[in-house]
Amino acid sequence: MNARLLPYVLILPVTLFLGVFFLYPFVLVAKLAFVGSEGLSLENFRDVISYWKFPISLKNTMLLAAVVVPVQLALALLMATMVNRMEKGRDLVLYIWTIPLGISDLAAGIIWLAIFEQSGFLNSMMTGLGLSDGPVNFLSYQNPGIVFLAIALAEIWRATAIMLVILVAGIGLIPKEYYEAAEVFGASPWQRFRRITLPMLRPSLQTALILRVVLAFEVFAVVAALGGTLFPVLMGEIYAYQFDLQNTNAAAALALIVLAISVVFTLIILRALRVPKGATI
């Protein structure tokens, strides 16, 4: 067979698969989003955006991402650096740290609910230590800060490892000689991290951040478990449109808005962490 054609032939099955099971449904969703009462229009988008819960759920989603992702990035970098320095037990530590990855997000939400709810661990512990007189309902509308904190904690606990594994692999690829050269030429451990690890990790950072940010915009089950209706987020609103209000067109429109936000942030991350032209990493 023609060697120039072969690659295309080889990716054909995957392309077909993606076309049938990804592109086609996507086109259907897009169609739904743009179909209004009088044919094609932006009516659904207008409705969705002007609904009173849209600004608050957008704000909540963004706020959560803005708090959770940087914390996760810092934690993942710290953990990856530590793991990389270990000589013994490296794999064991890595396995333990990645356990939360194997737990579904709803289960993770429920685990943290068991900690924070009125009859949960935190209340029992505080009562046991004599720090409080009786059970407190942390996750109520009177404690929006605690609700937010609980959700953020659960998200950090649940999804830091996805960044960790990407960064561990990335750091492992940086040749040791660069660190030795940096050390000889006077770079402190922090400077080596800033001037060698971070820049040379850019490709991995891009992947990890894009993956994590996009997932942060899709946060749903953890919020549902811990916050219920107290903390509306975009994904929760899509769910409500589709299943509570039976408005598929509005759900599709909101889904496309989330997609657009994800694409914008992906582009921002790609741009911010791009490797300068000519530099090879």
Place this chain on the structure above:
Amino acid sequence: MAEIQIKNVAKRFGSYQALHDINLTIADQEFMVLLGASGCGKSTLLRIIAGLETQSTGEVWIGGRRIDHLPPKDRGIAMVFQNYAVFPHLTVFENIGFGLRMQKLPNDQVTRRVQRTAELMHIEQLLKRYSGELSGGQRQRVAVARALAMEPDVILMDEPLSNLDALLRLEMRAELKGVLAESNTTAIYVTHDQVEAMSLADRISVMHQGRIVQAASPVEVYRNPAERFVAGFIGNPPMNFLPAVNSGNGQWTVAGRSLPGPQSAAGNLDFAIRPEDLRIASEGLTARVRLVEPLGAHLLVTCDVEGTMFRAILDSDMAIRAGDHLTLAPMQDRIRWFDPETTRSVA
């Protein structure tokens, strides 16, 4: 003043003894080459001096100051790595200026020093490029410039030319020698290439299995090897050896011939002679030619003397063929003798 003193340095990796009791003094501004086969501990010793490895025992002093407990940056050293370690995410300019930036020198000083060292290494037109856009030789120059820009007391180089092709290596070798002679730094240069060592060194330290077996000038190492190992390692081809039996009064019997040698009570010694120190004569060692390799000006003749391989470098005018019998006379003042027990040279 940057005299380097290495005192009783030893290094173990687990149960493996990589260095045994190394003692070496390198004079201020001396160019010292550590020469030895792969795995003999050259890099380990260099890295201990650099502070990238910690010795198991012993001390390292530079310029009268004990430095083996200091981090690399406080030792007054700079290093050129075997794979260059030119940072791929920084331009040539920032690579050369890396150490100066770490010292927080003001911008104009960094620029001045980078510019000057770049000119010295003839790479001033490459300052804006990244390492991925450079050839191996250019990358090598950047690595050297980065070290020189530090204006260090001591410059350490670990096989800096081994990744270059032969022609470039020759060119860089000459250039390095010139640049380092100008810079007044003390240099330690690791190589497994004896030609490189000969051409660069003020002194060569020949290493073998974690020990320094001889530290002397290139000529001395070549002419008067302190150990049989050095005699068999230096020179291409290296020295020939034949067993010698004491026949009294300083006379030794070598391959059936009597030769004057050391006044020694020992029963046996090893006779050694360089291939180029043999002449065809009427009196001498009887050799049967096995192989003749023309080298242009000379012939490399591989022979057999009483069952031992014996090489001679002879004038290429001579018509010598495999199977011929030659009588080879060693030049008397070039003969060396080694004790087969201690392997050390006997005068």
